[in-house]
Amino acid sequence: MAAAISIRQETAADFAAVFDVNRLAFGQDNEARLVDALRANETAFVPELSIVAVIGAIVVGHILFTKITIRGSNGNLHGSLALAPMAVRPEHQKQGIGSQLVRKGLAVASGLGFQSVIVVGHEQYYPKFGFEPAEKWNIKAPFEVPSDAFMAIELIADGLRNVSGMVVYPAEFESV
Ligand SMILES: CC(C)(COP(=O)(O)OP(=O)(O)OC[C@H]1O[C@@H](n2cnc3c(N)ncnc32)[C@H](O)[C@@H]1OP(=O)(O)O)[C@@H](O)C(=O)NCCC(=O)NCCS
Numbered sequence: 001m002a003a004a005i006s007i008r009q010e011t012a013a014d015f016a017a018v019f020d021v022n023r024l025a026f027g028q029d030n031e032a033r034l035v036d037a038l039r040a041n042e043t044a045f046v047p048e049l050s051i052v053a054v055i056g057a058i059v060v061g062h063i064l065f066t067k068i069t070i071r072g073s074n075g076n077l078h079g080s081l082a083l084a085p086m087a088v089r090p091e092h093q094k095q096g097i098g099s100q101l102v103r104k105g106l107a108v109a110s111g112l113g114f115q116s117v118i119v120v121g122h123e124q125y126y127p128k129f130g131f132e133p134a135e136k137w138n139i140k141a142p143f144e145v146p147s148d149a150f151m152a153i154e155l156i157a158d159g160l161r162n163v164s165g166m167v168v169y170p171a172e173f174e175s176v
Pocket of ligand 1: 093
């Protein structure tokens with residue numbers, strides 16, 4: 001019988017393993033270092049939203065959501081979350097672990113009172129969780145990205161109603 005997967009908030013004991021998961025999944029350590037940097041950003045980091053997938057004692061996946069703002073053209077600021085990065089160890093990919101991490105993260109974020117999440121990612125992967133192109137709400141990325149790959153989800157009904165503008169990411173993202 002396959003070992004059970006648990007999906008839970010990371011602890012300090014997981015930090016090194018989370019670094020390895022990101023390094024192995026991305027084939028470089030930029031994203032792993034991004035996770036470390038975001039953890040140290042007290043404004044952006046939400047401990048409950050750094051989540052690991054564990055099989056036995058092995059961390060096989062990780063997902064992070066950090067706080068962002070959406071700046072409207074009138075200067076209004078709306079709080080939201082960015083889903084990034086997400087990683088599953090190569091030998092454990094395509095077994096549904098990434099999907100479990102996304103669903104758990106969205107549920108925890110919703111329970112914490114967040115109203116929306118933004119993601120830059122594959123346009124065939126994220127819609128199954130309810131993400132739609134962010135252009136639906138006239139929400140724009142601060143960098144060049146195909147419109148289908150820049151997506152948002154409302155965690156409550158109308159969570160993005162009257163929200164539009166440019167996403168402002170934590171500065172740590174500029175190093176990736
Ligand atoms: C992106 C990533 C996190 C996805 O993790 P994952 O655990 O492989 O994701 P899932 O298993 O949920 O889904 C992957 C595919 O496997 C399929 N799948 C899910 N469960 C499956 C199963 N039991 N058997 C076979 N296939 C399955 C899914 O349908 C999905 O295919 P689709 O995208 O065509 O729908 C992982 O591929 C990764 O770490 N990639 C490198 C890093 C990266 O690019 N991260 C994203 C950008 S931040």
